[in-house]
Amino acid sequence: MSLETKPENREYFRRHVPVYASATYWRDDEDVLTRRYFTDSHASLLVLGCGGGRVLPPLVKRGFKITAIDIEPEMVAAAKTKCGDNGIQFSTQDAAHLDFSDRSFKYIFFPFHGIDYVEPDIYAAVREAARLLEEDGVFIFNSHNRFYLKKLHRVFSGTHDVYEGLITYRTTPMDIIKLRRFFTDVHAIPRISLLQKEHTNFKDRCYRLLPWLNKSTYFVCRGPRRL
Secondary structure, three states: OOOOOOHHHHHHHHHOHHHHHHOOOOOHHHHHHHHHHOOOOOOEEEEOOOOOOOOHHHHHHOOOEEEEEEOOHHHHHHHHHHHOOOOOEEEEOEOOEOOOOOOOEEEEEEOOOHHHHOOOOOHHHHHHHHHHEEEEEEEEEEEEEOOOHHHHHHOOOOOEEEEOOEEEEEEOOOHHHHHOOOEEEEEEEEHHHHOOHHHOOHHHHHHHHOHHHOOEEEEEEEEEOOO
16 A cells, blocks of 8 residues: 555555454465465565555464565554564555665565555556565565456456445556566466365356456566666
């Protein structure tokens, strides 16, 4: 989330701090991708938009040196309470204007569509991620898909839409072209392709046949360009 985030978005997150603070699940797709691409468990890891800290305990157990930020102080406080004294460095910061030195992190993770609420330009956060990554670092984020079947009738309505009251950026696989301004190697991975079969329902199994119509896409970005 960004200082430039629409007031409606920031107010939504403030109202829902208890919801985010109580969340404890760890998703199949998050587990698969972080294990596949964050291979050095002793490396530095920056978690952007940490919210109430849902993704932090599983990552702590794997040994990463974690720094976690969110723009909402209430979210940061909730994450601290959830995680306790386990070595995580917390701060209240804007994902689009981060107060860290260049090449400070081996890995950067922006989970659960969080980048979509950086308004008006998610690429301000992408630019910061590229600046902060080491040469062989990896940046992973996921984003709402403009080709999502239930929203496909609004595919031409622009890059932004409203999901559950939140003004939300919507990517397409063509965003790879934009991302390659900042990274030399970019892959788009449909979220549905990462789910374990035993955790899928009938709708999920249908989406496996047409993965680019699913709700969410992951982008794995490597080789930061020095702009």
